[in-house]
Amino acid sequence: MTLFKNLFRITIITGLSLVILMSVTRFLALQNGTKHAQQQHIKHALSQDFSLLPRQHYDTSLVALSAFLTMQLHPYDYQTIVIAPTNTQQQSLTISTSQTKSTAPAWFIAIFGDDSYSQTHSINLATDTVVVTISNNEKWLSDKLWLYTKQLFIEASAIFTGYTLVIFFLLRLAFAPFQRLVVHAQQLEKNHQANPPSRTRYQDLNQLHASYSSLAHQLESHFRIQAKEAAHLREKAYRDPISQLGNREYFLNQLDAWLTKEEQGGLILIQARVINHSYRYKNYQQGDHLIREIAQALNQTITHSNSTLGRISKTEFAVLLPQIQQEKLHALAERILGALMPLTKPFNTPLGITIGLAISENTASASQLLAQLDNAVIAAAQSPAKPIAQSEGEGSIHNKGKQYWKELVLSAIRNQQIHFHYQPVLMQNNQVYHQEVFSTIQRHDDLITANQFVGALDELSQGAQFDKHVITACVKQLQADRQLPPLAINLTRSSVQDPAFHRWLHELLPYHPLICKRLFFEIQEGCFIEGTDMTQLLCQLLKRFDVRFGIDNFGRHFKSLEYLNDFKPAYVKIDFAFTMQLNNPAQSAVLTSISRTAHSLGIETIATRVETETQLERLSELFVSGFQGFIIERQVTRAKNLAQHHD
Structure with missing residues (x-):
């Protein structure tokens, strides 16, 4: 119970008690007054001078006495008047008022109706003395x-x-300032920040206001410090100190995580022998400066979405490019060569830059891909005029162009060939938080996952058509099955940046207010790092209609985690690269740090691809609040089957 309700209740009870006391006092006063008036009327009638009554004959005197008394009394005052002679031989007289049914209820009469009163008086008549008895009218009373x-x-x-x-x-x-302070405290608890309320005329509330404002400032400062510590720890573990790119461990973790998706993509290995020449014939300062120039040139040249760039050895840089087509991979390698060649001219060294390319195979491991890249670099060194070479063995499916994937998806939408699979997220309290929607296309005997075509759709800015189809299908599914847990839909990058898609959502969501509470949208972390304006608009739109959203691949980018405080997502899904090698102390420390940063803002942290009991137990100890993966799906399915069996 709130303080306002409690004080209001006490005040109302006090007021009610006073009103009841006042009413009872008035009732008793009216009761006594009415009874007293009735008695006084009877006494007054019997105190009159009866000597003037006729005394010639007894009967005449009796009639005169009865008439005199009825004139003195109102019918409301008496119920009976009995005139009884002392001489039993004389005639007596009884006068009664006409009685009708009482308007008072029986319970009221039982409590307050026992107010009988009678008075007797002796009067001398002609030849005898009579006794007059008058009883009050209890019904009228x-x-x-x-x-x-x-x-x-x-x-x-x-x-x-x-x-x-x-x-x-x-x-x-009076409680308005206090209520504003309560709202301030609720915002502080929920968002760990709040707009400070205005000062009031109450000194004690102003003290509370000052305390809350100080606490909010401390929480914000603590979060910023924690975010910086998490970023520093992550950089120390995974960032090369000279180039400021990801180090070898970071790149290999990202490569392993990407290979588990079984999606198409390419890799580039850049060998810069000019770095050795710089260190050998110049000095370390110039060598470090050259590495930083190469890293800067690579960052400016590689604009492919969701790419990963790392320095994996003293002279080697590697690039992971998910969902890139073969022709675009070659075009990017040529641009990289063009950007780096001017940096080698001051050193006048042959083959200062050589580039190897590889297209991923579904069955290839990280070591196999790196071996292919090494072979490609060796082959590139054989052609100094254009030192770019690609490893052999790329599969035919990766030679499909962007238009092929676009037509494939559009055809699947028209022919209803897109199928959905739901994978649950289980929180530590064993409650299903939501189910992530995975889309596949069944074409002949092939099962094509979204990872294989989403990149092409994003490059063609056609992701919105696919997302609209998925969202519409999920809304219908939620309407048809009210017992279905909330669904989480991954949005393509092109949809997030598409104003037309925002308008479509703005028209769709108002018609489904109940469905909105059962919908989640997952947005890639890269959208919160680049193109933040459109991402901010989309997040504001979703919050307006009570649609929750989360961040996918959280922690992947070497950026400050302070953006969490600006966007306030409902949850984050930690990048798989941080959850796959939990025996590594440095990786566990980074995972704990970034999870605590999100946890400090009340944001749920979810680990994906949880496949073993050991992995599940270890993640439970590292500030991870939710889990998703094969073992979780199996547990939820088993619990559901048991519940249906008991029913």
């Missing part, structure tokens, strides 16, 4: 008291209602 009770109830109700309304508005007005 009960009816009168019941009328007073109803009037008092109406008055008390009106007073209490008015009192309640006045107290409510006065307390609401």
